[in-house]
Amino acid sequence: xxxxxxxxxxxxxxxxxxxxxxxxxxxxxxxxxxxxxxxxxxxxxxxxxxxxxxxxxxxxxxxxxxxxxxxxxxxxxxxxxxxxxxxxxxxxxxxxxxxxxxxxxxxxxxxxxxxxxxxxxxxxxxxxxxxxxxxxxxxxxxxxxxxxxxxxxxxxxxxxxxxxxxxxxxxxxxxxxxxxxxxxxxxxxxxxxxxxxxxxxxxxxxxxxxxxxxxxxxxxxxxxxxxxxxxxxxxxxxxxxxxxxxxxxxxxxxxxxxxxxxxxxxxxxxxxxxxxxxxxxxxxxxxxxxxxxxxxxxxxxxxxxxxxxxxxxxxxxxxxxxxxxxxxxxxxxxxxxxxxxxxxxxxxxxxxxxxxxxxxxxxxxxxxxxxxxxxxxxxxxxxxxxxxxxxxxxx
Numbered sequence: 001x002x003x004x005x006x007x008x009x010x011x012x013x014x015x016x017x018x019x020x021x022x023x024x025x026x027x028x029x030x031x032x033x034x035x036x037x038x039x040x041x042x043x044x045x046x047x048x049x050x051x052x053x054x055x056x057x058x059x060x061x062x063x064x065x066x067x068x069x070x071x072x073x074x075x076x077x078x079x080x081x082x083x084x085x086x087x088x089x090x091x092x093x094x095x096x097x098x099x100x101x102x103x104x105x106x107x108x109x110x111x112x113x114x115x116x117x118x119x120x121x122x123x124x125x126x127x128x129x130x131x132x133x134x135x136x137x138x139x140x141x142x143x144x145x146x147x148x149x150x151x152x153x154x155x156x157x158x159x160x161x162x163x164x165x166x167x168x169x170x171x172x173x174x175x176x177x178x179x180x181x182x183x184x185x186x187x188x189x190x191x192x193x194x195x196x197x198x199x200x201x202x203x204x205x206x207x208x209x210x211x212x213x214x215x216x217x218x219x220x221x222x223x224x225x226x227x228x229x230x231x232x233x234x235x236x237x238x239x240x241x242x243x244x245x246x247x248x249x250x251x252x253x254x255x256x257x258x259x260x261x262x263x264x265x266x267x268x269x270x271x272x273x274x275x276x277x278x279x280x281x282x283x284x285x286x287x288x289x290x291x292x293x294x295x296x297x298x299x300x301x302x303x304x305x306x307x308x309x310x311x312x313x314x315x316x317x318x319x320x321x322x323x324x325x326x327x328x329x330x331x332x333x334x335x336x337x338x339x340x341x342x343x344x345x346x347x348x349x350x351x352x353x354x355x356x357x358x359x360x361x362x363x364x365x366x367x368x369x370x371x372x373x374x375x376x377x378x379x380x381x382x383x384x385x386x387x388x389x390x391x392x393x394x395x
Contacts (some may be wrong), residue, residue: 013139015188016125017147020267022115022185023084024148028155029162030091030171037168047100051107056354058108059115060347067343068207070123076339080120081186087113088179092344095169117182119342126330127338128190142323146267153260165184211341216332216390220325221348223284223389226382227291228320228349230375232356233300237364237371245302255304262315270315271323280324287321287384290346291379299372315378328389 030037038048070079097103122145129141146369155178162170211217239252246316247255275283294313297306333341356375363371 003021012128012190013143015185016121016128016139016144018124018146018185019121019189020144021151021324022178022181025119025151025155026175026182028152029159029178030175031157031165032081032156033168033171037171040168041103043100051104054104054108055111058111060350062112062115063119063343063346064340066368067119067123067339070116070120070339071207071337074336076120076124077186077189079339080117080124081183083113083117083120084179084183084186087117087131088176088183091172091179094172114179116339116343118337120347122326123338123342124189126326126342127335130328140266140272141326142272142319145322145326146264146319148266149260151265153257158365206342207337208344211333211337211344214332216328217341219385220328220332221345223288223382223385224321224345225349225352226324226378226385227317228293229315229352229356229376230291232353233360233364233371233375234295236357236360238298241364241369242302242304242307247302247304247307251304255307256310258311259314262312263319265314266315266319267323271320275323275327280327281386281389283320283324284389285383287316287318287324288379288382288386290316290320292383293375295372295376295379299376301367302369324389332390 035052038051043051057233066079066083070076071078087110090106090113093106094103094110109131125141125144129138129144130216155174159171159174162174237289239256242252242255243249271283275284278286292312294310294317297310301307329341329345363374
């Protein structure tokens with residue numbers, strides 16, 4: 001009996017890892033290189049800006065809409081497979097499209113298909129991981145998500161090497177191929193035994209009202225938005241500030257790599273144990289406090305040695321908080337709203353991050369490194385909210 005449960009758990013874990021690795025590797029091989037790809041297609045800076053801006057708008061719309069479709073039909077696996085397959089087809093199409101406006105339409109459709117894949121995958125993985133799955137067949141969500149982060153980095157490194165001897169169009173071929181693997185692998189995922197009835201609510205507005213009526217879910221969104229949003233200044237201006245202080249590209253890449261390695265370690269090894277020991281509220285508080293410390297240090301110094309000590313805090317400010325939020329959402333979001341909950345969990349922080357990214361240029365121009373102190377205020381505001389995060393069971 002125990003051997004059968006271990007085999008079932010191992011099979012489920014392998015299938016999720018395969019989906020996440022192929023999916024996030026597909027992001028890694030292409031995402032950092034798309035702007036350069038657009039440039040090689042003869043686009044002007046204004047056209048690239050328009051394409052990127054409209055892509056952001058499409059992502060904000062496509063995620064929640066597709067999630068509602070998946071929840072209403074309760075066919076999350078099939079919607080995920082279809083989205084990944086469609087994104088793969090559109091990726092294969094991009095190198096052949098001529099003319100800016102046609103390219104723009106194809107690229108926006110590509111973004112619309114790609115956007116919901118992460119939320120749908122997270123909804124499925126959470127349902128199959130600890131507490132909702134049958135005892136003995138479950139696994140840690142962090143194991144799966146950590147493999148995804150590692151795959152993204154390895155995909156980016158591999159693409160950098162391939163681009164060195166092949167045309168830049170190779171990123172579209174690599175992404176399309178990996179997405180085909182992701183789509184096929186999705187059909188290997190286990191079918192949930194806690195399958196909810198399709199479309200139990202009368203309308204999407206009622207479903208959204210039910211979701212936002214959960215106080216714990218609203219607090220999760222707010223804490224995530226404040227802490228994740230505080231990363232906007234770092235992502236936009238950290239390397240610029242380091243370069244101005246005399247820190248070269250090689251050292252900057254090491255500092256950035258430290259953060260990614262810490263993220264993977266927290267997802268796979270440290271984070272699940274911390275959450276088991278301290279609970280999601282305690283873990284979220286640690287993540288928020290770590291963000292206050294991280295941005296405070298970055299505001300006060302550009303010493304490479306000191307930065308090397310605080311960059312691994314990314315494992316707490318991002319990975320640990322994500323794991324804590326996932327543990328809470330698994331407990332408070334009803335199964336028939338799993339995909340919609342994931343979509344809005346992605347949407348809330350994305351909106352605040354977009355606003356903060358736009359304003360970060362103005363803040364950095366006027367305050368320099370002092371702008372990081374303003375970012376430290378955001379997780380400081382999240383700290384008292386962490387104490388009010390609840391994990392009441394659904395039933």
